[in-house]
Amino acid sequence: MSARPADSPRNAHHPGSGSLEVIVPEDDAAIRWSCHGYPNSLAKWHYHPQIEIHLIREGSGQFMAGDGLTPFEPGHVAMVGPNLPHNWLSDTIPGERLPNRDVLCHVRPQTIRRLFSIFPETAGLERVLRRSQQAIVLSGEAAAAAGELLVSMGEHIPARRVADLISLLSIFDQASAEESRTVVTPDYNPDTAVGAETAINSAIAYISSNLDDASLEQAARAASMSTSTFSRFFKTVAGIGFSDFVCRLRIGRACRLLTTTTMPIARIQRLSGYANASNFNRRFLAETGMTPSRYRKTHSGR
Incomplete structure (x- = not known):
């Protein structure tokens, strides 16, 4: 895969809101795809208004999302809702690097909801957005399919990525209860x-x-x-x-x-x-x- 380098999010401070990650889509696209290794300045406990779909390709550790903490291994796929703080903390020894750990995409929830209004056939995906507020983690065949699609998205032109995104959301929507779970408690603020x-x-x-x-x-x-x-x-x-x-x-x-x-x-x-x-x-x-x-x-x- 000839992956593009990760974009460089900027940190902004807004009065009363703390510091958050500002994600700038490339080429004015609605979907931002990126990849990076670990350690990396982007790999930290943070939040942003975009939905994030994230694949871990190497290393193991702990996935932090809201008040949830759960182990991850290669093949871990998660969807994190808007403004939900999160982090993937890999267990590494001093000096160790994981050069290909993360593959991810970001999209604003408003963008997806506009899609619903144009294509009523996708309206059922609204429940995926609601569940993402509690961070959805996939496993089994659902995780494998989503991970493969997320990686291939990096090779596709922006128009094709729209179709990829719909397919990714559909995987999260159709995953069985055995292969889809949330990790944040419903009353987390x-x-x-x-x-x-x-x-x-x-x-x-x-x-x-x-x-x-x-x-x-x-x-x-x-x-x-x-x-x-x-x-x-x-x-x-x-x-x-x-x-x-x-x-x-x-x-x-x-x-x-x-x-x-x-x-x-x-x-x-x-x-x-x-x-x-x-x-x-x-x-x-x-x-x-x-x-x-x-x-x-x-x-x-x-």
Whole structure:
């Protein structure tokens, strides 16, 4: 695929609304398609008025959307509604790059609704837009079909991308309940994220760089807050407590090391930030439903 380089969104500050990503469509097109690697300045906790359809091609980690947090692997496809804060946080070791991680497209919901008014046949897709407010994640054949279409969109002329978009929305609409789920609770209020971008991204950057010994006190310092204020702030905005968030990331790292290396489990335990084997095993079992040794055998055959 001869992919175009990613566009360069600009950050703008609007009084009372915090900083948000301003996405400029290329060539005055209504649909913006792009791709990029990780780490990347575009890969951060943010929000924007466009709907985003997103494919992860490499790496594993945690998908953050509103107050939802769920693991992702290659082939993960999601649709994120307008102004819903989101981020894909890959588990990488220092210096590691994932050059082809992300493929995505953006379109304003108003654009899609105009399509409904012109072509009544597409009016049923309105429910997809409503569900996107809770972030839709596909799996199975639906994810495979959507991912393939999203990649091929990069090779198509703008007119063809309109047809691609309708096909993508149709996949989300027609996916079975087993292959389509939402990750944000119905009562989540996106307004809680307004103005929180800098503090959340500073905390996430600190945690990612110090996962083996991340502390609430240091994360609060990175976010320029007192410990108690930061603890409440993080739970409100991210939808998960600080210690639970760190635990998810640590167990995610352990899962990756168990399936991609032959390291002894004791070493993986230490690299994942657990000095105590029993605590590591208990946390791992709670998150995955398996012991570390069983997980390795099940997922890698080692």
